[in-house]
Amino acid sequence: MTATAEPEVGKSRRRKEDARLITGRTRWTDNITLPGLLHMAILRSPVAHARITSIDVEAARSMPGVLAVVTGADLADEQGSLPCAWAITPDMKNPPHPSIAVDTVNYAGEAVAIVVARSSAEAHDALEAIDVDYDELPVVLDMEAAVADGAVLVHESLGTNKSALWVFDSAEAGTGGNVDEAIAAGEIVLERKFRQQRLIPAFMEPRSVLCDPTGEQVTLWSATQVPHILRLMLALTLGVPEHKVRVIAPDVGGGFGGKLQVTPEEILVFLLARRLGKPVKYTETRSEAMATAHHGRDQIQRLTLSATRDGTITGLKVDLLADMGAYLSLVTPGIPILGAFMFNAIYKIPAYRFSCTNVFTNKVMTDAYRGAGRPEATFAIERMMDELAAELGVDPLAIREKNWITHEEFPFTTVCGLTYDSGNYEAATEKAKQLFDYDGLRREQAERRERGDVVQLGIGISTFTEMCGLAPSRVLGSLSYGAGGWEHAAIRMLPSGKVEVVTGSSPHGQGHETAWSQIVADQLGVPFEDVEVLHGDTQSSHKGMDTYGSRSLTVGAIAVVKAGDKVIAKARKIAAHMLECSEDDLDFAQGRFSVRGTDKGTGITDIALAVFAAHDLPDGVEPSLDSEATFDPENFSFPHGTHLCAAEVDTETGRVTIRKYVCVDDVGKVVNPLIVEGQVHGGLAQGIAQALFEEAVHDENGTLTTGTFADYLLPSAADLPSFVTDRTETPSTTNPLGVKGVGEAGTIASTPAVVNAVVDSVRHMGIDDIEMPCTPFRVWGAIHGRDVDTGGSQAGGGLGSIEGGLQ
Amino acid sequence: MIPSAFDYARPSTVEEAVRTLAEAGEDAKVLAGGQSLLPVLRMRLAAPTMIVDLGRVPELRGVREDGDNLVIGAMTTHYDVARDHLVQDHASLIARATETVADPQVRHRGTFGGSLAHADPAGDLPAVALALGAVMVVEGPSGRREIPAADFFVDYFTTSLAPDELLVAVVIPKHTGWLSHYEKFNRVAQAWSIVAVGVSLQVSGGTIAGARVGLTNMASVPVRAVAVEQALIGQSAGADVLRAAAEHAAEGTSPGTDGNGDAEYRSQLARVLTGRALAIAVGG
């Protein structure tokens, strides 16, 4: 028998996919080669806004190995407009979004010509022989300038740089009070402006796409998070019949939302392969990924918060400017809207109004990036909570406690109309405080202040919750999102008793294969090793909504469980027949059906074989245990947690060093603690990176000056502290596993915790904000009352600097 | 990320390398560890028609003693320099600075000579070579010549090497038993210096007998902080003296401005880091 005694769920298993992913002994898109494969390279605009007056491709056409040189004019009738699936308002302005510019370029890096050649080297050589004349136009880069009267326009024909205005008002929605009245009556009113800098998702594997047009179905391999969405969008954008396209996302090396996209390159490779009748591949360089894969964040946030003198919040008003970049990509306009429901966070805020103006600028598009709207919201409200505490002279933990939803109050319907199903903020906070030695560090902080120590200590707090597990289709529909949020799964019982699990969510580093195997091993009572998880191919996994928004476990794995239930139900009928008893007399445990009160029984794997033979099945029963299910939850999942950060600030140099970082997350039931730990660590690193290190900087012409990893600083392990992570476990009540999402938690909570710590360390010097990233130069500038210019034309040092030397 | 086409030569002696370079003319480039040159080629910021790879010229590698001097072959990797016993004993400042360069992968390929020839103002080795009074041994078609470090670094990424000359070795006067520290300020561990300070002190009987202080990224070329050195020599190695001397660190410098700092900030860093470097050198 194959029964597993010890449950798989809850085990810290090492991920079964890691050996092949880490050693690279797998199929990344760029590893794939086909007979007669051709290579595509893209000439990109060096300027951010210009009319293309001429493109001379003659010389390139006659270069060695070149099969085709194509411009936007050549593809204008075929390329359609890249999709935007989220019309947030009925009158949203969404200009045509070509994959390759036809007559105007609107951001630096936009494609202007493509070469297809026999080798990648020949394609790149030929790019240099193409001559493009640009008639440069003025650029608009700053959002506040873009919405001012008389602004330079990105799209002249729109007559404005405003794409949409989206508003939520709790009084109008009937979910809360009138915020203007609350503010007018506020005993304390705080106004603050925060800047969410632009970030670059910086996934490890650059994007790559290969299209083989030679079969009856055109096959497209892509390093994408969303193979299913991509297939549909290819059909809708290009008018190709959906059933004639197969999309495969082989192993994908990270995404962080950056590969939740339908890219110009995917369209162009498809069109060129079709035109030439031969397979074509394109793999971007890291420089192209930095400059042209969509960016994240980029908002200016204005908040007004009112409270009573005892610290009870009475109202919150949020006004955002959100930078779209030059066009709207797949879910660009909806990203800030995902934050709309999270500014109230874990607090009981009686009146709330949110408005967001989406703005075009001459920069690459923004779109989903780990957390997508929710980190921005959490940052702003958690910074405000610290500001309120400072204003009132009380401990920032106490102010949170005063306003948060207590564990007895769940389920709790918020001022935005969301119903938080479960949570226990008190428990997570208490645990975090103890692990952190909160009181001890506060004492040390006071001592350092007293002595005027060169190194000051600050303590930063962030409590958070997030709505994740992107689904309910109904809610997405109410937000005018273009698709549903369900997920699909299927289970195939093979005759030998092995199991294939087909999932519609598409992993790109998360560990689905391991987690799904653990769940199914327990459910069907088969060994972990006997489960194979299939994904990322529209042929084998024919239906799916893919992976983003911390939805895989909370939606995708629940579909797997539902499919498993159906397998067991089918097997039960057959077991009853085999054991000559009634179905009601059967117990199913650890892979075995047994007749209650006897020692008779049979295993599910034996049933699988009997079904394969199909010699003796009950009347009317199909010879198959295979089952599929589609799950659409009633609600989001709401993980939460308390993060505490102690940061040391060197007042002579401005350097911030994280001394201690404690987080206690509540992600409900845990399938694999090791995977959860990994997600939290990675998330923390990314969130801390926003606070201290990363920023996409453009010069006044719109050129990205942080275009390499020498200038766009990703922290490594050497730059981060040892994290203390722990959990509380309050099961979600909206899904049968009791799980909540964890993929974005660390990123959401850590940024405000760190910035709050930095500000706290120098607040006694009269400082109440430092812009992100809190670089040494900025922190030093704040301490010394100097406005520092960290933008400008030159990124600091590094590979950027070699340009000068070797030309 | 594919470079333009180029010819490639891999000489096995200095003489052959010099000849190949001379024959190839202006558009030839020497390849050492490639850690700076290859990114430039791959981004097509430069397109030399000939690459002369020094990787197989044994006489360019290694560290040896020559009387009162150390001679470091231009092709000695950062990794080998940093753990070399002669360097540790007689020019510890070079070892301390080299340890801070980039990450282990880069240190295993990048070379001492390559860093000096590259002359990046944010590179860590020019300033310490200058501070210790290094002399560059270079060879061209008309033979060998020696260039003192002070005359070698001319401007951003520019040295007094002629295009047909090779940097062969670097001669460094022994600073046996001197106390050294290299204090580097950057934003992430593997990044270049925003500012860095290298100090080497000869302390006998509590008195500072010799002082060498070099500044990285405080001008278009490495800078010797002469005023700091003068404020130290002959004084007792006490905290007050060190602190007061450090106040002179930014004198005579002309730091640039970029996203990581402006001139005023860099000057402040130079003073603070010099103070810390001196204290650490003396203390440990």
Ligand SMILES: Cc1cc2nc3c(=O)[nH]c(=O)nc-3n(C[C@H](O)[C@H](O)[C@H](O)COP(=O)(O)OP(=O)(O)OC[C@H]3O[C@@H](n4cnc5c(N)ncnc54)[C@H](O)[C@@H]3O)c2cc1C
């Ligand atoms: C990720 C990364 C991080 C880095 N961080 C740092 C850092 O923190 N600090 C630091 O100092 N450096 C840093 N570097 C640069 C590194 O130290 C390089 O090794 C060094 O700048 C160049 O040495 P190389 O041997 O690689 O030279 P190459 O790249 O091969 O050559 C550089 C230039 O010098 C010329 N050249 C080389 N050798 C000779 C010679 N013998 N004679 C004449 N000309 C010659 C070449 O023609 C070329 O123009 C970093 C590099 C990378 C890739």
